[in-house]
Amino acid sequence: MDVVSPELNSLLPDEIMDTEAIEEIPQSQPDGTTAKPESSGDTSVPMETDTPAASENLSLSSDPSSTDHTQALTTSISTDSTFSISSGSQLAVSISSTSSPLLTLKPVMATSTATTKTTDSVTGTSVTTSGLQKLTAPFTISAANHQIILNKVASAQASEAAKAAGTQPQIIKQEGQKLLVTAIGKSGQPIVLQLPHTGSKPGVSQAAGDAKSAAPQFKVVTIGGRSELKPVVGGGGNQVTTLQAQQLKTVQIAKKTPTSSAAPIKFIITKTVNSKGLSPQTSVSPVIAGRVLTQTSAVMPTRTITLSESHNTSIQSIAGKKIAISPLKTPSKVTVVSVASPTSNASQKSVALPVNVALGQQILTVQQSTSASPVKVATSQTTAQSIKPVQSVAVGGVGSSQFKTIIPLATQPNVQQIQVPGSRFHYVRLVTATTASSTGQPSCPGPSTSSIQTAKPMVVGAGAVRMSVPIVPAQTIKQVAPKPLSSAAVVTTTQTQQRLIMPATPLPQIQPNFANLPPGTVLPLAPGGGNMGYAVVPAQYVTQIQQSPFVTLASSSGFAASTGVQTQAKLPLNGLSSAETTSRPRKPCNCTKSQCLKLYCDCFANGEFCNNCNCNNCFNNLEHETERLKAIKTCLDRNPEAFKPKIGKGKEGESDRRHSKGCNCKRSGCLKNYCECYEAKIMCSSICKCIGCKNFEESPERKTLMHLADAAEVRVQQQTAAKTKLSSQISDLLMRTTPVISSGGGRLPYTFVTKEVLEATCECLLEQAKKAEQTHQPQVEAERMILEEFGHCLMRIISSAGKAKADCASINC
DNA sequence: GAGTTTGAAACT
DNA sequence: CAGTTTCAAACTC
Numbered sequence: 001m002d003v004v005s006p007e008l009n010s011l012l013p014d015e016i017m018d019t020e021a022i023e024e025i026p027q028s029q030p031d032g033t034t035a036k037p038e039s040s041g042d043t044s045v046p047m048e049t050d051t052p053a054a055s056e057n058l059s060l061s062s063d064p065s066s067t068d069h070t071q072a073l074t075t076s077i078s079t080d081s082t083f084s085i086s087s088g089s090q091l092a093v094s095i096s097s098t099s100s101p102l103l104t105l106k107p108v109m110a111t112s113t114a115t116t117k118t119t120d121s122v123t124g125t126s127v128t129t130s131g132l133q134k135l136t137a138p139f140t141i142s143a144a145n146h147q148i149i150l151n152k153v154a155s156a157q158a159s160e161a162a163k164a165a166g167t168q169p170q171i172i173k174q175e176g177q178k179l180l181v182t183a184i185g186k187s188g189q190p191i192v193l194q195l196p197h198t199g200s201k202p203g204v205s206q207a208a209g210d211a212k213s214a215a216p217q218f219k220v221v222t223i224g225g226r227s228e229l230k231p232v233v234g235g236g237g238n239q240v241t242t243l244q245a246q247q248l249k250t251v252q253i254a255k256k257t258p259t260s261s262a263a264p265i266k267f268i269i270t271k272t273v274n275s276k277g278l279s280p281q282t283s284v285s286p287v288i289a290g291r292v293l294t295q296t297s298a299v300m301p302t303r304t305i306t307l308s309e310s311h312n313t314s315i316q317s318i319a320g321k322k323i324a325i326s327p328l329k330t331p332s333k334v335t336v337v338s339v340a341s342p343t344s345n346a347s348q349k350s351v352a353l354p355v356n357v358a359l360g361q362q363i364l365t366v367q368q369s370t371s372a373s374p375v376k377v378a379t380s381q382t383t384a385q386s387i388k389p390v391q392s393v394a395v396g397g398v399g400s401s402q403f404k405t406i407i408p409l410a411t412q413p414n415v416q417q418i419q420v421p422g423s424r425f426h427y428v429r430l431v432t433a434t435t436a437s438s439t440g441q442p443s444c445p446g447p448s449t450s451s452i453q454t455a456k457p458m459v460v461g462a463g464a465v466r467m468s469v470p471i472v473p474a475q476t477i478k479q480v481a482p483k484p485l486s487s488a489a490v491v492t493t494t495q496t497q498q499r500l501i502m503p504a505t506p507l508p509q510i511q512p513n514f515a516n517l518p519p520g521t522v523l524p525l526a527p528g529g530g531n532m533g534y535a536v537v538p539a540q541y542v543t544q545i546q547q548s549p550f551v552t553l554a555s556s557s558g559f560a561a562s563t564g565v566q567t568q569a570k571l572p573l574n575g576l577s578s579a580e581t582t583s584r585p586r587k588p589c590n591c592t593k594s595q596c597l598k599l600y601c602d603c604f605a606n607g608e609f610c611n612n613c614n615c616n617n618c619f620n621n622l623e624h625e626t627e628r629l630k631a632i633k634t635c636l637d638r639n640p641e642a643f644k645p646k647i648g649k650g651k652e653g654e655s656d657r658r659h660s661k662g663c664n665c666k667r668s669g670c671l672k673n674y675c676e677c678y679e680a681k682i683m684c685s686s687i688c689k690c691i692g693c694k695n696f697e698e699s700p701e702r703k704t705l706m707h708l709a710d711a712a713e714v715r716v717q718q719q720t721a722a723k724t725k726l727s728s729q730i731s732d733l734l735m736r737t738t739p740v741i742s743s744g745g746g747r748l749p750y751t752f753v754t755k756e757v758l759e760a761t762c763e764c765l766l767e768q769a770k771k772a773e774q775t776h777q778p779q780v781e782a783e784r785m786i787l788e789e790f791g792h793c794l795m796r797i798i799s800s801a802g803k804a805k806a807d808c809a810s811i812n813c
Numbered sequence: 814g815a816g817t818t819t820g821a822a823a824c825t
Numbered sequence: 826c827a828g829t830t831t832c833a834a835a836c837t838c
Contacts, residue, residue, distance in 0.1 A: 593832065599822055600832045638823080664820065673835055674819045 588613035596620035597631035599642060604631070607643055647680045662688035670695035671705055753797065761793040 589610060591601045596618045599605045603613060603620055610620040619627045635642040646660050659677050662685060668674045670684050670693045677684045677695055684695045694701040768789040772782035 587834090589833080591833065594822095598832080600834090602834085605822095635822095642822095661821095666820080668819065668835095672819080674821090676821080679835095 589615050591615040591618070595627075597624075597628060599635060604628075605643070646676060647682065657682050658685045659688065662686075663690050664688070665690040665693070667692075669693065669701065671699075671701055757797060761790070761797075764789050764793050 587602070589596060589601050589603045590613070592615070594600045594604075596604050596610050596613070596615050597620055601610070601615070601620060603610045603615075608620075609622065610618045618624075619631070621628070632643075641660065644660070647657050648660050657680070659680065659682065663670060663675050663677045665675045665688075668678075670678050670688070670690050673679045675684075675690070675695060677688060677690075683697055684690055684693045696702065765786050768786050769782060772785045777785065
């Protein structure tokens with residue numbers, strides 16, 4: 001089944017993949033690991049390859065038949081990843097179609113044997129599919145292991161069959177730094193999310209430049225699966241051991257097989273290179289429809305993924321054809337949005353499996369619902385439901401990169417892949433097929449009904465990063481949803497109640513390469529792809545939209561409603577002003593003549609919609625979507641790299657970041673923010689054409705500036721800390737002194753500091769100052785005298801207060 | 814806050 | 826591709 005049109009498919013992989021780290025992979029690896037692409041004839045869709053030890057993968061896939069197929073096929077290794085997992089604990093989350101939708105936390109100590117089969121010699125933890133399938137709990141989290149396994153169990157038979165077939169765990173964890181989510185869908189393939197060790201630091205979304213940070217980690221989230229998929233990951237076991245290295249470099253190679261009319265198959269081979277000399281690992285993942293997004297990054301700071309249980313339900317409603325996209329510039333944000341297809345079989349029932357992963361500010365939301373699915377899910381709340389689609393999400397990350405989200409707008413295909421490449425945007429691909437019943441129904445956590453209660457977003461909290469995996473039947477959602485939203489896809493973050501509603505309407509015929517697409521771009525439906533369309537959604541957009549609890553975008557008919565995104569984003573939300581609810585990572589633009597549709601505009605250049613900007617005649621919004629798309633196309637025509645990050649990640653890590661084009665400074669010496677290199681805090685390189693450059697390593701001017709900047713920063717921090725401390729002390733003092741008199745406690749009444757007392761104190765201090773002046777004391781001595789006098793005054797006040805208190809107590813006042 | 818400087822983007 | 830113009834941010838006063 002084709003999820004994406006060949007055209008789109010042909011575009012995606014190359015664009016998305018990080019070409020910097022691409023390298024052809026030998027079929028046999030030094031460590032003995034062999035990665036082979038499936039035969040070209042095989043239409044199986046490899047979701048993601050998961051490889052190396054240090055990497056963290058999350059793959060979700062539903063594969064009806066393939067219990068025996070490894071679904072984590074994509075191998076990407078990045079030292080920096082969106083998901084960071086600290087060390088080796090794993091959470092196993094299993095979703096069982098047969099069981100109730102409720103998520104349960106359950107420690108899982110399964111030992112792995114899967115095809116992907118990695119055994120972590122160090123952690124010794126691995127997940128086996130077969131074992132997971134037997135889990136009755138739909139969602140299992142093993143706190144002890146820090147591993148989450150999402151496993152959908154179709155039936156005991158399936159499990160058995162899979163077992164007999166020698167099915168492997170679809171996820172393999174290594175070193176506990178890996179997050180893997182296997183295909184959700186059919187034959188009970190588990191989703192494994194590996195969580196960071198408890199010892200890890202929470203909330204670690206560190207800047208790209210943080211090479212010193214703890215172990216770099218690689219995380220891949222794969223959602224999707226297909227029965228045809230076959231395991232690509234190289235031979236078992238050896239991968240894990242090598243992954244111990246903290247810094248890994250990922251090399252990915254994508255091969256395009258000739259696209260067949262039906263489903264082009266693409267092979268992506270990723271090779272992991274251990275910067276520390278560890279044995280590289282290679283994996284090959286065939287991808288159907290050639291849609292593979294991979295992100296590779298060099299050294300990446302460790303990030304922690306926290307999973308916590310939340311009762312908030314995140315629901316995605318899909319009704320529209322149009323998706324509004326808005327960007328977020330801040331790195332490390334992942335948004336996965338699945339859009340249900342309006343074309344649903346009425347008789348069929350849908351199941352929504354939203355998965356939210358929040359990393360600090362990053363949120364990954366995956367909702368999966370299907371119209372026709374081979375697997376039936378029996379839940380207490382809902383009738384038999386079938387889960388059809390397999391979605392894979394791969395998330396890899398670069399510290400400074402952004403996430404771009406690609407959202408399939410319609411659902412024909414069962415299998416979808418989502419990957420987050422390491423470049424500036426994170427690409428997330430989701431395809432969800434839902435029945436009509438599930439469309440347009442955002443759910444509010446508040447009005448939860450029994451059905452909603454059944455759907456529990458699972459959030460395992462271990463720090464700043466949170467991952468929630470709510471599982472809700474689509475019908476349930478519908479029942480709960482207070483307001484139906486038509487023609488809109490809603491992305492909801494579980495805990496924050498933030499929602500992203502994306503219209504799913506196909507846009508004007510601009511179909512640029514995905515890689516070059518600026519955020520907020522809605523791609524037209526793929527020819528022959530049914531309703532399938534893609535929206536490239538930069539993570540920031542989610543943030544922007546999430547500012548509003550309910551943002552409704554235009555329906556398929558037009559953009560009229562879409563304007564609400566910006567408008568509502570500025571409106572007070574929940575009684576809070578936009579400023580209060582908005583965390584704005586970037587500066588507002590001040591464009592006056594460009595209509596914010598040229599690269600002069602930072603917002604536009606970053607693929608963001610203008611929001612809370614000071615621009616005039618702004619067209620960089622949904623209201624002018626057509627113009628915006630034209631402008632984007634124009635820019636891309638002029639420069640296909642226009643929307644790519646200018647600062648590429650270095651091949652060896654953050655320290656090697658450099659400007660993609662180099663600067664052309666002539667007068668600033670490259671030591672002012674006019675210089676893009678200096679502004680990005682990187683050195684000028686050989687590709688710069690600057691004149692009189694002083695922005696190089698040994699430049700004394702640069703060092704001086706850096707020192708000054710550091711000193712200023714330290715000063716600011718100190719001042720801030722001092723203010724905070726003082727404020728805290730004052731409030732603490734007030735708290736302690738306030739109630740005393742009436743309560744008869746042991747504290748002194750602040751009421752003794754009356755106006756008169758203050759005046760008298762000031763008089764004393766002034767007198768002391770005069771005295772010092774008259775005696776020609778140096779300033780330091782004068783200050784000392786004044787302070788001493790102040791101390792005396794305080795002592796007298798305290799003494800008087802204490803005395804008064806004693807008197808008061810004696811008379812029972 | 815107004816005016817100037819600067820360099821990227823856009824244009825020719 | 827080079828030169829010029831436009832533009833908005835950075836900077837100065």
